Amino acid sequence: MVSGLTVGSTYGLTGLGFTIIFNTTGIINFAQGEFVMLGGMLSVYYLTALKLPLLVAIVLAALTTTLVGALIERFTIRPVKNASPIQLIIITIGISIVIRGVAMLLWGKDTFALPPFSGNAPIAAFGASIMPQSLWILGITLLLLLGLRTFFAKSIYGKAMLACSYDRKAAYLVGVGVEWMVLASFMISALVGAIGGAILAPITLTSYDNGILLGLKGFAACILGGLGNPFGAAAGGLIIGALESYGAGLISSAYKDAFAFIILLFLLFVKPSGLFGRASAKRV
Amino acid sequence: MAGRPQKGSDVAGNRKNLAQVLAFATALFLAPFFLPNEYYLTVLIIACINAIIVAGLNLLLGYAGQISLGHAAFFGLSSYATALATAKFGLPMELGLIIAVGLTSLVAFLIGIPTLKLSGHYLAMATLGFGVIVYIFFNETVELTGGPSGYVGVPRLKLFGLVFSSDRAYYFLVAGVLALIMLVSLNLINSRFGRALRAIHTSEKAAQVSGVDIGKYKLLIFVLSAAYAAVAGFLYAHYLTFIAPTSFSFSFSVALITMVVLGGMANMWGAVAGAFFLTALPQVLQVFETYEVLIFGGILIVCMMFLPDGIVGGATRLLRFLASSLKRKQGGADAR
Numbered sequence: 001m002v003s004g005l006t007v008g009s010t011y012g013l014t015g016l017g018f019t020i021i022f023n024t025t026g027i028i029n030f031a032q033g034e035f036v037m038l039g040g041m042l043s044v045y046y047l048t049a050l051k052l053p054l055l056v057a058i059v060l061a062a063l064t065t066t067l068v069g070a071l072i073e074r075f076t077i078r079p080v081k082n083a084s085p086i087q088l089i090i091i092t093i094g095i096s097i098v099i100r101g102v103a104m105l106l107w108g109k110d111t112f113a114l115p116p117f118s119g120n121a122p123i124a125a126f127g128a129s130i131m132p133q134s135l136w137i138l139g140i141t142l143l144l145l146l147g148l149r150t151f152f153a154k155s156i157y158g159k160a161m162l163a164c165s166y167d168r169k170a171a172y173l174v175g176v177g178v179e180w181m182v183l184a185s186f187m188i189s190a191l192v193g194a195i196g197g198a199i200l201a202p203i204t205l206t207s208y209d210n211g212i213l214l215g216l217k218g219f220a221a222c223i224l225g226g227l228g229n230p231f232g233a234a235a236g237g238l239i240i241g242a243l244e245s246y247g248a249g250l251i252s253s254a255y256k257d258a259f260a261f262i263i264l265l266f267l268l269f270v271k272p273s274g275l276f277g278r279a280s281a282k283r284v
Numbered sequence: 285m286a287g288r289p290q291k292g293s294d295v296a297g298n299r300k301n302l303a304q305v306l307a308f309a310t311a312l313f314l315a316p317f318f319l320p321n322e323y324y325l326t327v328l329i330i331a332c333i334n335a336i337i338v339a340g341l342n343l344l345l346g347y348a349g350q351i352s353l354g355h356a357a358f359f360g361l362s363s364y365a366t367a368l369a370t371a372k373f374g375l376p377m378e379l380g381l382i383i384a385v386g387l388t389s390l391v392a393f394l395i396g397i398p399t400l401k402l403s404g405h406y407l408a409m410a411t412l413g414f415g416v417i418v419y420i421f422f423n424e425t426v427e428l429t430g431g432p433s434g435y436v437g438v439p440r441l442k443l444f445g446l447v448f449s450s451d452r453a454y455y456f457l458v459a460g461v462l463a464l465i466m467l468v469s470l471n472l473i474n475s476r477f478g479r480a481l482r483a484i485h486t487s488e489k490a491a492q493v494s495g496v497d498i499g500k501y502k503l504l505i506f507v508l509s510a511a512y513a514a515v516a517g518f519l520y521a522h523y524l525t526f527i528a529p530t531s532f533s534f535s536f537s538v539a540l541i542t543m544v545v546l547g548g549m550a551n552m553w554g555a556v557a558g559a560f561f562l563t564a565l566p567q568v569l570q571v572f573e574t575y576e577v578l579i580f581g582g583i584l585i586v587c588m589m590f591l592p593d594g595i596v597g598g599a600t601r602l603l604r605f606l607a608s609s610l611k612r613k614q615g616g617a618d619a620r
Contacts, residue, residue, distance in 0.1 A: 076585055086545055087588055090542055090545045091588045093538060094585035097581030097584065098577075102578065104577070105578070212534070223405065223406060254423075257416065257420055258417045261416050265410055265417075268406060
């Protein structure tokens with residue numbers, strides 16, 4: 001159960017990244033999983049190749065990924081005026097191919113692991129043993145969620161970004177720099193993705209192509225939670241993670257992904273706008 | 285206004301379609317004679333097979349506006365169905381074709397009923413989920429499908445006593461099927477059915493109010509596009525004689541969508557152009573070796589940034605621009 005929630009937090013963070021970009025631009029960023037991959041891979045790189053301390057390596061990895069997110073927005077999304085969503089989505093698919101290609105050239109096809117943040121000795125609590133890394137993941141995810149919540153609810157930038165998601169034109173009219181908000185949304189979602197990747201790397205190894213599956217699960221998480229609702233996405237991620245570990249125990253670990261997706265399909269058929277989505281959230 | 289003239293234009297349109305398809309078929313049939321070696325024939329065959337799937341997906345996505353991120357699953361279902369029917373149970377190929385297309389269409393029908401009630405990104409997610417589930421089953425049902433290492437020993441195509449053993453013969457067959465599919469699709473678009481699809485794309489509510497049974501039409505086009513993918517899957521399995529789950533993964537579904545959009549949505553010739561372009565591109569880029577993937581991704585980004593209506597749309601605009609600037613030049617000369 002705890003391991004499910006642990007992995008689920010990363011799905012949730014990935015889903016959160018999807019949601020932030022979706023809210024300001026209306027597109028699904030197919031390179032979101034690559035942000036997560038970059039977070040993990042760059043942490044490993046800074047730690048082992050540059051011999052930096054773990055914390056510095058992770059912070060640096062998150063900042064590098066944020067920069068990548070900013071560059072992507074500036075050079076591939078912003079120049080395309082009046083583009084249809086599907087066109088932008090294909091562009092992000094191209095970006096994900098390029099990022100994967102660069103990662104493969106730089107680090108090869110091997111898998112890497114990050115050392116756990118505070119040892120490997122399991123902690124016994126409530127009759128179960130918990131890996132310390134799980135606590136790190138759950139704690140950092142919770143902190144990120146709280147931070148984002150305050151950012152969106154309290155700060156002027158957060159409110160401006162929310163305004164963009166309600167109505168871009170209206171946001172323009174009241175003086176919100178929508179282009180800056182789109183840039184900011186790419187940076188924030190790259191940051192969130194990278195942190196997710198870095199904290200997960202000690203548990204599930206990382207390699208140049210693990211962004212694909214994480215992206216898929218993240219997308220599933222934000223659909224399950226109702227697209228456009230950041231905290232729905234986080235909850236969706238936790239649910240999918242829990243379902244997976246439940247399915248692995250119930251049927252077999254080979255079918256755990258299938259199990260999560262089957263449940264997801266049934267949920268969609270019963271409640272077409274996600275668990276926490278507004279029924280009117282249909283995009284016409 | 286509505287009745288007869290419409291019918292007249294349908295017939296004229298169909299004649300134009302026939303002419304276009306004949307020209308296309310001629311080009312396809314002549315192509316092998318200009319190829320430097322037989323290897324390129326393999327690329328052409330795969331390109332034609334991809335084009336068949338993309339044609340169906342374009343009807344669904346480009347015309348009816350319904351996305352499917354699970355078309356690789358239909359392609360795969362058909363491949364495995366015919367492989368099992370002919371190799372494991374020794375049935376004749378004709379029966380293999382019927383089983384493959386029938387089974388795939390049935391699955392599409394059953395999946396389509398609940399799925400097509402969703403829209404937008406939710407529809408994308410549901411079809412994606414379906415694709416992932418099918419992919420996992422291809423991998424895990426090892427006794428049936430051979431699992432991740434694939435299914436070996438699918439017999440080479442033999443239909444109605446004809447054996448398509450040479451690549452050249454196979455190419456002519458695949459090209460013929462593609463031309464036929466194009467003719468059917470073009471005529472379909474130019475019919476009551478096609479107009480209903482475009483109405484659904486523009487506005488589901490408006491279409492419904494005008495008396496279009498949107499549920500029925502969406503389901504029909506979904507099943508039809510799955511059947512196209514099934515025909516392609518049949519041709520694919522009996523050409524390569526070896527199939528593995530990786531050919532039917534999520535990435536292939538994404539590649540198919542990319543072909544539709546890159547070629548030009550709601551443009552049947554765009555679908556073919558996109559399929560040929562994206563199938564041939566990796567072959568051309570092989571000279572760059574390790575940088576192949578990078579350049580492939582880069583070309584995809586640049587194409588999409590500067591050609592919003594796809595390759596065919598971009599080419600048409602270029603031609604129109606050249607023609608108009610030529611005319612302007614002539615006009616200027618006359619004025620002088």
